[in-house]
Amino acid sequence: MAAFANRVQNGEASSSTSRHPPALHRKPVFPITEIDECVDEHGNLVHECSVLLEKRRKDDRPAPPLSGLDEGDGTEAVSSTIAEPELPLFPVKRPRGKSFDKFIENLFVRAQIKVYLMDYTSIDFIPVTGYECLAREMVDIVIKKRSLDFDQGRKCLAVWFANLTDALEVQLKPHHNPFWIQKYWKYYMQRYSTVLKPNDQTPVVYVRRSIWLPVDVERQVTDHRLQHLLFHEAKSNVLSKRYALSRESVLKLGCLLIFRDNGRYSNTISPQKMQQLHDSMEGYFPSGLFPTQFANIFSSKREDTINEILSAYEMLEIRHRDDARQRYLEICQQDVLYGAAMFHGTVDVPMSLSITSLFSDQNEMSVLLAVNQRGFFVLSSLKAASISAEVLLAFSHKEISFSFREPSEEKAIQNQDTACLDLVVPVSFHNTVDSPTSSCQKRLLHIYSKQAPLIAVCVGTFQRLERAAEMQRREQVINGAENTENVSRRSVVDQPVEEITLVEESVTIPGVTFSSTTTSSTRKSGKLTPARSFAFPQITNRLDMFQFKSPHEPL
Known part of the structure; x- marks a missing residue:
């Protein structure tokens, strides 16, 4: 999973830690959300999707699909074939004090899913079919909003669910319902993960590279927008240490990122820009390449590492920034752990x-x-x-x-x-x-x-x-x-x-x-x-x- 290290919402995401050893350090911030509010027969504001998302009163909750678990322990088991809910998904009574048009509008169940992409952007997905949408529709909406090639996008992209610490990563099949996965996510965390507090884990929805995509098929992708998404995913995986790369490969990949953002190396660079480049070095390389602040006090390892990076940066034989992106993808695709x-x-x-x-x-x-x-x-x-x-x-x-x-x-x-x-x-x-x-x-x-x-x-x-x-x-x-x-x-x-x-x-x-x-x-x-x-x-x-x-x- 791609890492959103040192990013905030407008292009970057915050950082968090966990007791469970993470496979990567992705830091998204928003889980699935829902929109539109209506009132009940007593005039109180309630969410239309409260029945689906288990926000009703405890005495009105339906029994878990599988027996053998207490209702009050916070666990809700689910079988391989999830049953339909016993209660309707939308109110059927006309709210008091509201117009007839508002009542008709509230009859239609509408939901919103915030879908994250690997280039640190998100898309608000509002399915036309409400809570009966499929993962295939989510991929199609991303392809449409990002103007991707339809055939290549469907082959390369898939919907992924993951928690903030990456204790569990699940790729959805095209016929899976994202809302059902979200509803029973606490059960999946208890069933397939070892986190200390599975009930506190919220899922994050991603559209990223499919695990079933062969590398030779990916190399034939010609859509530059789709290549842009694959490049950012590979970049996040490198920073998250998900590839088995040598030190030379890590240095070369980081220098390609520096070239893509700053252009060709020049000996006449100003001292102010050189200082800015030194300060932003850690954003192009994994965290283990540079020593900690405590270790840097007693040695000059950081300066030696920066000099090594500048030497590799000067030896790059790349002319255009698009060539740097393509070369970056080629090096990552040669790794044995690519797409794992x-x-x-x-x-x-x-x-x-x-x-x-x-x-x-x-x-x-x-x-x-x-x-x-x-x-x-x-x-x-x-x-x-x-x-x-x-x-x-x-x-x-x-x-x-x-x-x-x-x-x-x-x-x-x-x-x-x-x-x-x-x-x-x-x-x-x-x-x-x-x-x-x-x-x-x-x-x-x-x-x-x-x-x-x-x-x-x-x-x-x-x-x-x-x-x-x-x-x-x-x-x-x-x-x-x-x-x-x-x-x-x-x-x-x-x-x-x-x-x-x-x-x-x-x-x-x-x-x-x-x-x-x-x-x-x-x-x-x-x-x-x-x-x-x-x-x-x-x-x-x-x-x-x-x-x-x-x-x-x-x-």
């Missing part, structure tokens, strides 16, 4: 690596989980001193097979049990100290997360997309097609996701031979060491930081 959805979870770690093992028997580590078109990634928790995300494990969708275990709804809401995602992944073992040879075997990794069902949906859909594309390539080869590279992926977003079971044969990697059997001696003497990822050679999998099990062992 972020989730939160915990994993088991060896006894020697866990600090908590000295005080308890639980050896766990909080991690971030990223899923996109390229694969599945396990990231370390964000640190203030880091400049980008740190990838601990990286696997392509062809390398892994999975299943997940989900507790009952009541236990999940009350935090009595947590869902578990079981991943079968290839790992490298060094058999003995004297023998430098290594063998690749399949191991089971447990990931404990309340968002495991959401992760399973994303991974399963991407795996099915890859299988569909592979079958289409084979059909073209069989039919004698000459060009088998530019194969369009079929849209299967609205199709139900089939559950993928833990099968040993599903993990196949070209050029890698797996040992057929796993003996007890291999388990005892085998040692996990960091090894390069098979699908991403530029990434080193930190296998020694995780506790793997054999797939044949009981769960």
Whole structure:
């Protein structure tokens, strides 16, 4: 999610903190709002949408859709198919003391949603169909008001719901109703997040890049207004440390932003403008690039960093500001985490690596989980001193097979049990100290997360997309097609996701031979060491930081 750091309402947003470790630091300010007021039969002002948004008296509230929860505890459960409300959504009695025209006008339920875009602007969305609107209509209104290409806009953009701390991010399907998601957002926060006060979390609506958009399709976008939105989203993700970028890439991306705002570097720049440029440096780079004020007292690291930035700024070979925007997008699209959805979870770690093992028997580590078109990634928790995300494990969708275990709804809401995602992944073992040879075997990794069902949906859909594309390539080869590279992926977003079971044969990697059997001696003497990822050679999998099990062992 894009970060609205150091922004206020007229182009910038305020900052806030949370006890939950955020995946990014976006700071929007306004949740969903509603408009138009009417009066009841006693002449008191009430909102027309009070029935939908649960603003009636407590004794008039309908029962929750699912039983088993107390009405007064603030939780309202919802099933996968949300039932219709029992009471009407608009008043049917004529208000006393009001004209007939006002009464007719109040019969029509009207609502307003403040939709945020990634360029720090917002749009007031007033659906024609009232509270029965769909997410597809919201995207169409954004396309119309921003004069975007209709076909390209529908492929690239989607509606997202998120809270202020990004403990939960949800992309809506085109047929989803945003008002129903908003109504039951407290339930979703209790069900799929670990925030301390889920009832105090308000959702924020975004229209941004869809997770199902392939990168090769995005590179074919020609609408410059749509490229402008994608550029600002990539910029916010860089500042939020959502990409696994090197220091050189971070410096180059920041210099491209400086060039876009200030033009080409010049040696004859005035001292006043140079001082302004020094003061605004932190707005172009992640926060971890510059030292804190306390650390800067005892060292000149900030001045050294600024000199390094100016040297990279002087070496830029960009002529126009539009070229800087395009080059910025190209660098971000090459990152393995580009367009990924972020989730939160915990994993088991060896006894020697866990600090908590000295005080308890639980050896766990909080991690971030990223899923996109390229694969599945396990990231370390964000640190203030880091400049980008740190990838601990990286696997392509062809390398892994999975299943997940989900507790009952009541236990999940009350935090009595947590869902578990079981991943079968290839790992490298060094058999003995004297023998430098290594063998690749399949191991089971447990990931404990309340968002495991959401992760399973994303991974399963991407795996099915890859299988569909592979079958289409084979059909073209069989039919004698000459060009088998530019194969369009079929849209299967609205199709139900089939559950993928833990099968040993599903993990196949070209050029890698797996040992057929796993003996007890291999388990005892085998040692996990960091090894390069098979699908991403530029990434080193930190296998020694995780506790793997054999797939044949009981769960």
